[in-house]
Amino acid sequence: MRLKHLFMMLVAIIATTSCIDNMHPKENKKKAEEVTETATDFKFWTWMTADASRTDESYTTEFKKYSDNGIDAVLINTNADADLLGRLTPLAVNEGLEVHAWMFTMNRPGDSIAMQHPEWYVVNRNGESSFETRPYVDYYQFLCPTRKESREHVLGLIDKMSKVEGVTSFHLDYIRFPDVFLPIGLLPKYDLVQDEELAEYDFCYCDACIAKFEEEHHKNPLESHNTAIDMEWKQFRLNQIKAVVDDAYKIVHENGKLLTGAVFPYPEMADHMVRQRWDKWNIDVVLPMIYNNFYNEEIDWIGFATRQGVKDLEGSDTELHTGIYVPEMSPEQLKEAINQAKDNGAKGAAFFDGNALTDEQLAVIKSFKSE
Ligand SMILES: [Zn+2]
Structure with missing residues (x-):
C-alpha cells in the first residue's frame, strides 16, 4: 500500500x-x-468504442464535444489494437481529455491467438468449454484465469496496451467469470429462471483449475454434492481473478500507468453474480457499473450501491467512480443519478456510453462543472 x-x-x-x-x-x-x-473535482468519464475506419477529424470532433461538455476522461476500447489507441490518444489529449485503455480482459471474443488454443477457455460444471458452448451470447468466450498460458496471454495484452504513450490507465473489463446469475432485468430476454447456481453457467472446471484446487484443498469440486455451498471452491475462483488483477497492477505500474476497472455494482453482489470481489484487489480506480435498469431498480439504488462500495473500500487506496447507464434516462434522471453518486462518496461518474449521450444529457453533465 x-x-x-x-x-x-x-x-x-x-x-x-x-x-x-x-x-x-x-x-x-x-x-x-x-x-x-x-x-x-468530481470527475466525468465516458466509455467509447473505436473504429479504425473513422477519420482523425471525426474523432477530434467527438473528443471536443466531450471536453466542451465537462467530460474529463475517455475509456477507449480498440479491441486490443495498440496502434489504433496510439493514433487516437494524442487527439483526445489535445482536446484536454485523459485516455484510458479499455480492454475486454477475461472475455476475449474472437481473439485470434486464444482461438488456436481451445484448452485456454473456461469449462462449466457440465464439462462444456466456452470455446464452443457459449453461455447466454455468442460473444461470451471467457479464458481461464488459472491456466498458465491463458493468463500469460491476457497479461501480455495488458502490458502491450499499457505501454501506449499518453494513456493514463489500463482499464480492465470482463475481469470475472461468466455470470452465474444474470441481472434480474435481463432474465426475460433470455427466457431464463435462475433460482440456483445452474451447472451450465457455473465455471471453471477445467483440468488446470481442478488440479490446482485439489493441490490446495485435497478435494475435487466435481465430487461435491453442492458446489454452491463449497466456500473454498468459490474463494478459489475469487482468488484466481484477484491474482490476474494484482499481476496486472504490477505490470501497468511498471509501465508508469494506473490500473482501473469496470466492475459489478458492489462487492458482495459482484461476488454472488460473477465471482468478482473487487474490494480486495490492488487497483487504483474502480468504476462499478451501477446500471439500475438492468436490476429493475430505481435511481436511488445508484446511491445505495455507491455507498456500499465506498464503505467496503474504506482503508484501501482505491477510488470509486460510479458507472451510469444513460440510454434509458431522461436528463432529469441523469441529474439525479449523478447527485446520488456524488452524495454517496463517489469521486466521479462514468457514462455508458459516449454514443448514447444526447445533447440534453451533455448539458446536464456540463452544468455540474459550472456549479
Ligand atoms: Zn480453469
Whole structure:
C-alpha cells in the first residue's frame, strides 16, 4: 500500500511539474495549487468504442464535444489494437481529455491467438468449454484465469496496451467469470429462471483449475454434492481473478500507468453474480457499473450501491467512480443519478456510453462543472 501512495504522489508531482515547466517562476506556486484543486473535482468519464475506419477529424470532433461538455476522461476500447489507441490518444489529449485503455480482459471474443488454443477457455460444471458452448451470447468466450498460458496471454495484452504513450490507465473489463446469475432485468430476454447456481453457467472446471484446487484443498469440486455451498471452491475462483488483477497492477505500474476497472455494482453482489470481489484487489480506480435498469431498480439504488462500495473500500487506496447507464434516462434522471453518486462518496461518474449521450444529457453533465 505504501508503494501505491508513493506512485500516486509521483504521478501528482510529474503532472504538476510538467504543467509549470514553461511558466514564469513567480507563478509556479499559484498554478500548482490550482492543479491540485482541479484534481479533486468530481470527475466525468465516458466509455467509447473505436473504429479504425473513422477519420482523425471525426474523432477530434467527438473528443471536443466531450471536453466542451465537462467530460474529463475517455475509456477507449480498440479491441486490443495498440496502434489504433496510439493514433487516437494524442487527439483526445489535445482536446484536454485523459485516455484510458479499455480492454475486454477475461472475455476475449474472437481473439485470434486464444482461438488456436481451445484448452485456454473456461469449462462449466457440465464439462462444456466456452470455446464452443457459449453461455447466454455468442460473444461470451471467457479464458481461464488459472491456466498458465491463458493468463500469460491476457497479461501480455495488458502490458502491450499499457505501454501506449499518453494513456493514463489500463482499464480492465470482463475481469470475472461468466455470470452465474444474470441481472434480474435481463432474465426475460433470455427466457431464463435462475433460482440456483445452474451447472451450465457455473465455471471453471477445467483440468488446470481442478488440479490446482485439489493441490490446495485435497478435494475435487466435481465430487461435491453442492458446489454452491463449497466456500473454498468459490474463494478459489475469487482468488484466481484477484491474482490476474494484482499481476496486472504490477505490470501497468511498471509501465508508469494506473490500473482501473469496470466492475459489478458492489462487492458482495459482484461476488454472488460473477465471482468478482473487487474490494480486495490492488487497483487504483474502480468504476462499478451501477446500471439500475438492468436490476429493475430505481435511481436511488445508484446511491445505495455507491455507498456500499465506498464503505467496503474504506482503508484501501482505491477510488470509486460510479458507472451510469444513460440510454434509458431522461436528463432529469441523469441529474439525479449523478447527485446520488456524488452524495454517496463517489469521486466521479462514468457514462455508458459516449454514443448514447444526447445533447440534453451533455448539458446536464456540463452544468455540474459550472456549479
Ligand atoms: Zn480453469
